[in-house]
Amino acid sequence: MHDDLKRYLNQQLDLFGDELILSEEVEKVLVDPEKKLAELKRVIESCRKCDLWKTRTNTVFGSGDFNARLAFIGEAxxxxxxxxxxxxxxxxxxxxxxxxxxxxxxxxxVFIGNVLKCRPPNNRTPSSFEVSQCEPYLVAQLQLIRPRLIVCLGLTAAKTLLKVEYTLGQFRQNMFKYHGIDVLVTYHPAAVLRNPNLEKFIREDFEKIKRLYSES
Ligand code: SF4
Incomplete structure (x- = not known):
């Protein structure tokens, strides 16, 4: 618990600066993750940490159940x-x-979100700088939602969370842990739309998700 709290506070400091660090605030935050998620959403809406703010129409925070046992994370x-x-x-x-x-x-x-909260122009792959700037928001979201199972949709999500340079095939053959949470990696649905031959693989992975979800 102590380590969790320390990690949480460091992350909040990173996101909100010294505005947040008041003991009564901390207590409120720990008992009210939904309130904290709403605050985080407001921070993201005005974020200018990378140049993608210049071309976005809206930020995309994520949607679904903020108490979900299952979270899907895509790219952008x-x-x-x-x-x-x-x-x-x-x-x-x-x-x-x-x-x-x-x-x-x-x-x-379920909760559905992305690594990046703003659209890269022409849907290009996010740069490593953009990922590094936006990742703390995803970390905070996952820490507040605390799902039992995370499904990474595609390589960007998998590499961002798991910090290993595997191919998608290698990721699919393994289960991973992210701060104690089970992680499974499958194809991004957009990749399946581009290459329908992948559909049978993503269907296999969803059967696995079904089993893991029922056990979670
Ligand atoms: S992509 Fe992330 S880091 Fe970049 S401006 Fe949007 S919210 Fe901020």
């Missing part, structure tokens, strides 16, 4: 997500919802 918002300020609302999002449905999980019972 695309055009539809940028316009609507919501994650996975375009074609890739529809595929994700279909896959969830096949394993009996509703979209609103």
């Amino acid at each position: 918002p695309g055009r539809d997500e940028d316009l609507q300020g919501k994650p996975f609302v375009g074609r890739a999002g529809m595929l994700l919802e279909r896959l969830l449905k096949t394993i009996g999980i509703k979209r609103d019972e």
Whole structure:
């Protein structure tokens, strides 16, 4: 608990500066993660830590259940997500919802977010600088939501959370831990839309997610 608290406070210091460090505030934060998530959302909405703020229409915080046992993390918002300020609302999002449905999980019972909160122009791969600037927000989200299982959708999410340089095939063959939370890696739905041959693999992975989720 002590280590958790220390890690939490260091992270808050990183995100909010010395504005936050008051003992009564800390207590409130620890008992009210939803309030803290709302504060974090406001911080992200005005973030200018990398140049992506210049071209965004909206930031995309993430959506779903903030008490979810299962969290899906993708790469970054695309055009539809940028316009609507919501994650996975375009074609890739529809595929994700279909896959969830096949394993009996509703979209609103999980948390869905991305590594980056702003859209990279033309959906290019995020730079390492952009990832490094935005990652603390994801870390804070996961620490506040505390899911039992994290599913990384694609390489950007997997490499950001797990800090290993595997191929997607290598990631898929293993289970990982992120601060004690189980992590599974599968393809990003956008990659499956580009290459339908991957669909059978992502379906296999969703069967595994179903089993792990029911055990969590
Ligand atoms: S991508 Fe992340 S770090 Fe960059 S401006 Fe948006 S919220 Fe800030």
